[in-house]
Amino acid sequence: MSRLGKAPIPLPKGVEVKVSKEAIEVKGPKGTLKHEFPLGISVKVEEDQVHVLFDEKAGLEKPHYGLHRSLINNAVVGVSAGFEKQLSLIGVGYRAAVKGNVLDLQLGFSHPSQVAIPADLQVTVEKNTLIKVTGPNKQVVGQFAANVRALRPPEPYKGKGVRYVDEYVRKKAGKSAKGS
Structure with missing residues (x-):
């Protein structure tokens, strides 16, 4: 059985948890998140900890136990501290607003690219080339950052494009001159 699933989830101060039969609602200073879990998984709140319990007789596969524990943990971390992704624009004339x-x-195309920002995300631009995406839901933050990066992924010859701040782009050698 999952060892991670057995670990209790600590609740930071200011985070409230409400549990119903098939869902958990986590409320904190950064917002409110709701997570539904399948039959066979139950959640119990004791003092400042959340315990995820697994019923082997329900017919649910064991990997779901650790998965739902991690999703509930992400909800707790998201409403208390939040998640952040940073993107960097590298290229002449590349900028964001x-x-x-x-x-x-502006990514070097003949037209500007526009991306709608979801309601629960905060997007800020610093120095016209650094984009910070923050929000309580880890999946929404990561998906929005991936959608922006997909507009102009970094190319391997000069490294131009949109990349994560901590991403390493391995550069290729260009064509070598023909020797005579």
Whole structure:
């Protein structure tokens, strides 16, 4: 059985948890998240800890135990501390700006690329080339950052494009000159 699933989830101060039969609602300073779990998994709240319990007789596969424990842990961390992804624009003339609820990107195309910002995310742009995406839901933050990166992924010859701040892009050698 999952060893991670057995570990209790600590509740930080200011985080409230409500449990129903098939869902858990986590409320904190950064927002509210709801997670539904399947039959065979139950959640119990004791003092400042959340315990995820697994019923082997329900017919649920064992890997789901650790998965749902991690998803509930991500909800607790998200409403208390939040998640952040940083993207960097590398290239001449590449820049970004937030206009209302739209991220406006100039990525070397003949037209600007515009990406709608989901309601529960905060997107800020620093120095026109550094984009910070923050929010309580880890999946939404990561998916939005991946969608922005997919508009112009870093190319391997000069490294131009949109990349994560901590991402390493391995560069290839260009064509070598023909010797005569």
